[in-house]
Amino acid sequence: MQVIDPHPTDLYPPIEPSSWGMLPLDHGHAMYWEEAGNPEGVPVVFLHGGPGAGCTPDHRRFFDPGAYRIVLFDQRGAGRSTPAGEIAANTTQLLIADMERLREHLGIERWIVFGGSWGSTLALAYGQAHAGRCLGFILRGIFLGRPSEIEWFLYGMRRIFPEAWRNFVREIPETERDDLLTAFHRRLSHPDPGIHLAAAHAWSSYEGACSTLRQKAASPSRAPVSQSAINLARIEAHYFVNDVFMCPNELVDNLDRLTHLPCVIVQGRYDVVCPISSADELAQAWPSAQYVVIPDAGHSAWEPGIMAALVRATDDMKRLYQEAPAAR
Numbered sequence: 595m596q597v598i599d600p601h602p603t604d605l606y607p608p609i610e611p612s613s614w615g616m617l618p619l620d621h622g623h624a625m626y627w628e629e630a631g632n633p634e635g636v637p638v639v640f641l642h643g644g645p646g647a648g649c650t651p652d653h654r655r656f657f658d659p660g661a662y663r664i665v666l667f668d669q670r671g672a673g674r675s676t677p678a679g680e681i682a683a684n685t686t687q688l689l690i691a692d693m694e695r696l697r698e699h700l701g702i703e704r705w706i707v708f709g710g711s712w713g714s715t716l717a718l719a720y721g722q723a724h725a726g727r728c729l730g731f732i733l734r735g736i737f738l739g740r741p742s743e744i745e746w747f748l749y750g751m752r753r754i755f756p757e758a759w760r761n762f763v764r765e766i767p768e769t770e771r772d773d774l775l776t777a778f779h780r781r782l783s784h785p786d787p788g789i790h791l792a793a794a795h796a797w798s799s800y801e802g803a804c805s806t807l808r809q810k811a812a813s814p815s816r817a818p819v820s821q822s823a824i825n826l827a828r829i830e831a832h833y834f835v836n837d838v839f840m841c842p843n844e845l846v847d848n849l850d851r852l853t854h855l856p857c858v859i860v861q862g863r864y865d866v867v868c869p870i871s872s873a874d875e876l877a878q879a880w881p882s883a884q885y886v887v888i889p890d891a892g893h894s895a896w897e898p899g900i901m902a903a904l905v906r907a908t909d910d911m912k913r914l915y916q917e918a919p920a921a922r
Contacts, residue, residue: 605655605905611666617699619670619692621683626674627667627696631659636729636915637702638908639665639693641709641716643735646829648673648822656708656904661912665705667696669716672825679825681783681832686739686839690720697727706911710734710895711868712830715838715845721855722848729915730856732907734900735865735893736873738845739838743872747801747834748774754866755804762800765792779831782824790828795819797827804866807892849879856914857883858907862891862900 614628631654638657642649649666657664668675670684670692697705706729709717714733721728737743752759763771770777781793798819803809833839841847857880861873870887877885886907888899895901 605652605901606658607655608651609654609659609664611654616676617667617692617696619695620688622677623670623680623683624676625667625670625692625696627665627700629663629665629700630654631657631662631664633663635661635663636912637663637665637705638911639667639697639705639707641707641713641720642666642669642672643709643711643713644672644826644830645669645689645712645716645833646672646679646826647712648675648825657908658912661916662908663702665696665700665702667692671829673822678821679828681829684829684832685836686716686719686833689716690723693720694724694727703727704729706730706732706915708732708908711737711893712833715739718845718849718852719840722845722851725851725855728852728855730911731852732858732860732904732911733876734860734895734904735868736859736861736876737868738843738872738876739840740842740872741837743868744775744834744837746869747867751800751804751866758800758803761803762796765796775831775835778827779835782828782831790824791819794824794827797831798823801826801867805893806897807862807864807890846875846879849876853880853882856911858911859883859885860900860903860907861885861887862893862897863887863889864891865893867893 609630611628611630616624617627618624640653648668653666654664669689671680704727707717707721715737717731717733766777778793778797781789784790859873859877861870863870877883886903888903891897891899
């Protein structure tokens with residue numbers, strides 16, 4: 595394990611996509627995708643968090659555009675994919691299949707898989723299903739998709755963020771607070787905007803408030819709930835109520851399928867959303883992985899130390915494959 599005393603590292607400059615499109619899927623879903631950078635570079639696919647959060651232009655900036663063929667996509671129901679916030683026909687296994695469909699559509703043989711938070715979960719699940727299509731992994735804010743981690747999100751985080759938790763459950767009657775997941779899932783799936791918008795605001799505000807080490811001042815006004823917040827809350831609750839469509843310890847139990855591949859694990863020491871114990875367990879089960887702990891960071895990828903470590907990781911990984919192109 596490395597404990598990094600971070601020195602701020604700039605992201606790469608903003609870059610526009612060179613190509614993009616909507617890839618038709620099944621059950622009426624269509625997936626937004628884009629490419630940026632060097633079309634002859636090392637292929638890398640970025641997996642956003644949530645599930646349901648979507649990609650942003652700044653996500654392209656973790657990668658050297660001269661060295662990488664950068665692929666971003668919005669998972670089912672998330673971001674610019676359609677229908678927005680759709681939970682029907684939305685499972686981990688279908689997301690894995692979507693990634694394979696995209697890889698084949700783009701004519702990529704193998705790619706580096708980069709994912710944070712839920713993106714780390716999906717990266718591991720995809721890799722275990724298609725190890726032969728992976729060059730390596732860069733993982734951040736590890737979430738292994740287990741019931742204990744979901745329980746921590748719903749109840750455990752109040753030990754550190756009691757004020758945020760009180761706001762989270764404010765609209766849930768006391769009689770329903772023993773099963774917050776069911777209570778929120780019911781409201782987030784409700785067709786009445788007066789019900790699902792309030793639940794989405796509570797859910798997304800709670801997660802955001804607990805994601806950084808240094809808290810921003812709370813806004814005195816209640817801003818309108820964005821579509822991205824609705825997508826995040828509704829799809830996360832859908833996955834959580836279904837145990838993320840995996841067996842409780844599936845990702846650790848099947849890790850031997852991946853341990854021959856290079857991996858960098860970046861984790862904030864004070865990550866409350868995805869506590870460091872999961873990252874530590876993953877690193878212990880993957881001894882060849884580079885395990886980087888940021889001593890003054892929480893969960894967000896935009897924490898300065900985490901951002902710097904992720905850029906260092908992509909720079910290290912690009913050199914590995916530039917020096918041994920045959921490995922691609």
